[in-house]
Amino acid sequence: MKQLFYPFDISLESEMKEPLDFNRRSRTKDVDRVFRAEITNVIRLTEMEKLFQVRIMDDAERQRFTFLPGQFLMLELPGYGEIPISISSAPTNKGFLELCIRRAGTVTGALHKARRGARVGLRGPFGTHFPMEKMKGNNVLLIAGGLGLAPLRAPIFHVIQNRSDYRNVHIFYGTGSPEQLLFDYQYDEWRRIDDIEMEVIVERPDPNWKGPVGLITKLLDHVEINPRETYAIVCGPPIMFKFVCARLSDLGVPMQRMFVSLERRMHCGMGKCCRCNVGSTFTCMDGPVFDYWSVMNLKEAI
Amino acid sequence: MKYLGIEPKRLRFAVFEFTGCEGCELQLANKEETLLAFLGAVDVVEFREVSSARNGAYDVALVDGAISRTDEVERLREIRARAKVLVALGSCACFGGVNRMKNACDLDQANREVYGDHPKETLPTRAIHEVVPVDLKIPGCPVSKAEVERIVQHLLFEVPYQFPVYPVCLECKQHFTVCLFDKGQLCLGPITRGGCDAPCPAGGLGCWGCRGKAADANIDEFRSIARERAHGEREIAERLGFFGGFEEHS
Amino acid sequence: MLFRTLAKPDFKALVERILASTEVIGPKRVGTDRHGRPIHHYLPVESFDEIDLDYETTEFSAKTYFLPYKENLCSYRFQDDDWRQEIRYRIQPRAIIGLHACDIHALIKLDKALARDFFPSPYYISRRKNTFVVGIDHDPCEGGFCRSLGTDTATHGFDLFLTDLGERYFVAIGSDRGFRALSGLPAAEITEQDTEDYLRVRKRIAAGFKTEINVQNLPNLLDIEFESPVWEKWGGKCLSCGSCAMVCPTCYCYGVSERVSMDFASGAKTKQLYSCNLIDFAVVAGGHNFRPNRQTRLKYRYYHQHRGFMEAYDEPKCVGCNRCGRTCLAGINPVEVIRDLQAEDET
Incomplete structure (x- = not known):
C-alpha cells in the first residue's frame, strides 16, 4: 500500500547543506557536528593547567572560523565528553586556537593525557563577547584572578593588536601563590608595549617573590582612574570580581562599563539544555559576558 | 590499542571473593558479547570464574563479598598491601550486603541456627572499607557489567569516573x-x-x-x-x- | 480553518489506514492504580482497538516521541589515532492519535524553544515533522488547570483535531497533511447542526473545570518572593528525584554523556533528559554547586516555568496538565505551591 505520509529527511533541507557556521545562529544546521581539530602543541603552564594549541583540520573550516574576545567553545573528546572552554587566543588567528585547561574532571583529566597529534572536536563559537568596539578611545582595565587570565587573554591580544584604538591599558593579575601564575613567560612582553602597565600580585608569596603581596583589589589603590573614560574587563571567580567591581564602582566607574564572564557547566552551548541558567538567563546565550549591572540584577549569579 | 592518541595502561586485574554469592563475579563473566573485548583490554591474573591462572602480581584488585571471618580479614589485608587500586565490587563489598542482617542477631545464636552442632568461627559482617581503605566502590546486587566496563576503561586511562547521582x-x-x-x-x-x-x-x-x-x-x-x-x-x-x-x- | 465531520467507523478506517504503513502511538490502558483508577500511557499500538480515546489523562506526557528520554546525538568510529563522527536524524514517519489540547500546546511551546530563533534542533524538528498529530477534546481531568493557562483548546499545532459529537467526530483540519489523510473517506462538510452540537460540547467541557489559578502576577511575584518561606516548606519535601520533569510535557533540560565500546572501536554521545531538581544540575567544573539546596532547585523549576519562559516567549512554559502534581510522591503540586506564594504575597 502507498505510504500515507512522506518521510521528512532534514539533512536534505537547503540550510543544512550550508557550510557549518555557528555564528549564523538562526540557520538550521548540524548543531552537534564538530570541527575536527588537531592538537599541535601542548604547553605546560602549572601543575594543574596546560595550554593546548589546536588547529581546525579542514582548510575551509579553519578559514571560515571567526570569534570575538570572550566567546567560548564546546570542546569534544569523543567518547569522554564535551566541556565549555573559553578561547584564550587572538581572534585574528581564526581556526588556530589556544585553550587553557585546568585538570578538574573526566574530560579535562583525559585531555591532560593527550599529546600533540591527538584529534579533538570543536563546536562554536558560542555566547556573547566583550564590547571591544565600544571601548575604543577609552582607558582599559584588564583584570584577572587565577584561571581568569585564560578568558582575559583574547581581549589582551585584541587590545595589543589594535593598540592605537585604546588609551591607557592596565593589566592586573592576581593568584594565590607564585606557582599558580599562568602565562608568566608573557608578562615581560606585555610590559614592554607602550603604555601598557602590567602588575601581578600574589596572596601567599614564596621566598623568591619580589612583587606585591595581597588581594587583587590592592593593585587598584595606586592607579589613577578617570571614571568617565574607563572600561574594565574582570575575569575570575565570583568572589574576586564581586570585590573588584565594588572597588571600581567606588572609584566612579559605571557598572555598565565593567564586564565579567560567568562560569557555568554548559552541556550544549545553544540555549537548549538549561544547565547554565542563572535565574531565567541562559549564560550560554545572554552570556558568558555580562556587564556588571546585569549581573547585579541576576538572581543567584554570584 | 590506542585511543585518541593515548596509550592506555596495561593493567593486571585480580578478582577475589569473600562472603557472598559470587553473583557479581558471574556477572562479569556473563556478558558474552563484550567478554572477549573486556579480557582483551586487561590482563587477568586471578579470576576464578574465568581462568585458573594464579600468578601473583596485580595492579587492580576487585573484591567481591563482605568480611565475616578472621582469615578473611588477613587475606584482605594482604590483598590491600599488594594492590595499587582496591575496588569493592557489589553491595556486599560496599555495604556488607544481605549478610549484614546477622549483625542484628546474637552471633552465637545465629551460628547455631545455621550450623547446628558444628558452629564456625564468625565475626560481625563488615564492608570492605570497614577493614581496609578502599579506592573505589561499585555497588549493585549484582553489579552492572556495563558500569564495571566503563569504570575499567576509566582506570585504564587513569581518569576519574562519575557515578550517576540521581535516584x-x-x-x-x-x-x-x-x-x-x-x-x-x-x-x-x-x-x-x-x-x-x-x-x-x-x-x-x-x-x-x-x-x-x-x-x-x-x-x-x-x-x-x-x-x-x-x-x-x-x-x-x-x-x-x-x-x-x-x-x-x- | 477547515472543518469536517467524520463518522466514528470512518475514523477507525482512517487509523487502520495509517496503521498499514506507519507506526501509531495512542493512549493505551496499562493498569489500575491503588485507588482503582485506570492508568494510561502513550504507547505504540497494533490495532485501533488498543487505543482508548476515552482516557482521562496519561501518567507520562507524549514528549518522549519528540524529545526522547535518551537520544543518540552522534556516534564515533575510532581507528588508530583518529575518529569519524556520524550523525543520523529520524526520517521514519509516525502518527500519534489522541493527544489532548494541553499536550498539543506543549508541542507548540517546545517548537518555540527548540525549533525557532536560534540553534534550531534538527533532532527535534525531524521528529516533529515526521509525526502526524491527531488531537481530541475531552472533559476536564481531575486537578488539571489548563483553562487557567489558556491551553484547554488548540487551534494549531496538530494535523487533525477531533471533538466527540456522539456518533461522529467534529474534525478541525490543521494541515495539508491532515487534509490529504481524509481524502477518500466520507468526511462531510459541516452543517449548522454540526456547529451547534460542537459549541454545545465545548460549553459542557468549559463548564467542567474545577481547578483554577491566577497566573497573571506570577512572573513578578516569583521575583519578589525569591526568599519566601514557601520554598522552604515545599522544598523540604522534595525528593530531588526528577519525576516531575520527566512526566512534564514541556521540560526539555538535558545532560550529555559519552561512552566507548569495550573494544574501543566505537563511541556514542548521548543526550538524557535531566531535571533541575536533581542535585548536580548546576554543578560546575571543580565541583562548586550553584544550587545545593532542594528548595533552591524547586524554586528554580517554578522560575523557569512561569518567569524564564515567559520572558523569552511571552507565555508560561506550564500547560496546566498537573502530571507533575500527580506523580510527586511528596505531594508537591503546582496549584498549591502557587496559591501559597500568592497567599504569602497578600500577608
Missing part, C-alpha cells in the same frame, strides 16, 4: 514504569542511587536499595511518604536495612 525514579520515569507506590508497594527508588536502569520496578518489584543512598536522599520525607501509604515502621526499617546501604537509617 532510581528518574530511570523508572524514562522507561514509562508505573510507580510501585501507585500499586500499593514499598519501593526505595526515590532515595536509592540510580544508574542501574531501574530493572526491578519495571519487573514489578519495588527497589531494595542495592546501590545505596542517592546523593541528597530525602530520607525523612521518604519515611513519611511510606507511612502515609500504610507501610509499617518495621517494614520500612527492614527494607532500609536489607543491603546495608542505609545503615545509619535502618
